[in-house]
Amino acid sequence: MGFEDIYNHKAIIKESANARVNLIGEHTDYTGGYVMPTLLGFKNTIELSKNEEKKFVVFSEHFNEKKIFNDFIKSESNDWSDYIKGCLFVFFDEYKKIKLEHFNIYISSSIPLERGISSSSALCVSTLKALNSYFNTQINEKHIAVLAKKVEHDYIGVSGGIMDQMVSSIGIHGKAFFLDCLNLKYELINFPSNWKFCLVDSEVQRNLRSSSYNERFNELKIAEKELDVEYLGGVKLNKFNPDKISNPTVVKRARHVVTENDRVLKAKECLLKDDIVKFGKLMIESHNSYSSDFEASTNDVDEIVKNSTECGALGARLTGGGFGGFTVSLIEENNFSKWYDKITKYYPEDKIFEV
Ligand code: GLA
Secondary structure (H helix, E strand, O other), X not given: OOHHHHHOOOOOEEEEEEEEEEEEOOXXXXXXXXXXXXXXXXXXXXXXXXOOOOOEEEEXXXXXXXXXXXXXXXXXXXXXXXHHHXXXXXXXXXXXXXXXOOEEEEEEEOOOOOOOOOHHHHHHXXXXXXXXXXXXXXXXXXXXXXXXXXXXXHHHXXXXXXXXXXXHHHOOOOEEXXXXXXXXXXXXXXXXXXXXXXXXXXXXXXXXXXXXXXXHHHHHHHHHHHHOOOOHHHOOHHHOOHHHXXXXXXXXXHHHHHHHHHHHHHHHHHHHHOOHHHHHHHHHHHHHXXXXXXXXXXXXXXXXXXXXXXXXXXXXXXXXXXXXXEEEEEEEHHXXXXXXXXXXXXXXXXXXXXX
């Protein structure tokens, strides 16, 4: 199936955006801290042509479903097409001088959904890129990310940060994307040749809307208020004073973020110095903190992390917003086949993906 089968003519624009895996730095983005994701090969593609009947027609290959609309009102049922509506709304709102046009849109994607690898950001970034190409608006990649975040934050109503949109818009497959989320300055860093990252799918589906993501977001905002700082990301480990926070649960959430920021900075140094052993240790510490202080892991996920390291991975952790989804493991290239033979005794080959 393809665009032509649905619309009987060829698309005039085709744009894609990739999913990401976060290597380290979880829930540090909206608290003004650091993250270090990398792009995956999985991608979302948007094709479009002009619709002459003043309708927006959107077909999703994944859902095998067509939606038709001519306003930008969000559905009450959290429909997949809301993401496209949201992109159209944000785009035309940002560029008010552009005359409204209608489109036939076709979405295809190789990204497993709701597994913590930012399928929604790739959808928004590719849609905005397609609108940018169609209208020749010359929006730079950073601004595409900012608009994509606006879609998720203001239109869909998910309290996320900007990591996913930034890496999906700017990242390069095969390089780490170190990002300071406060000023959006980033560095693209090569991986040493003997490092190999691999995903193992926990098959626990997650959905940011229904998960405890927003709850964690709010707890961290309470911590910032009580610590009297604008962003937790600016609080160094040796300056963190948990006594100022009244609720013990909030102390744990904040401690995760403060220690995690420290780990991201150390992990970046390890990457630059080719210290794979220490990077792996930081991933394990990150997972433990995510699991015990942030309470964002699940038993199945903890089990994968444990099995993966027992099979020889130097580090492993849950990646993304939490509460299920993918885990990421770091394995030395020359140990990879041994790790793979062992891990496939626990999990089927089609749940394991090389980054
Ligand atoms: C989701 C959000 C990101 C980030 C991660 C957790 O992927 O979209 O902004 O907060 O969770 O690190």
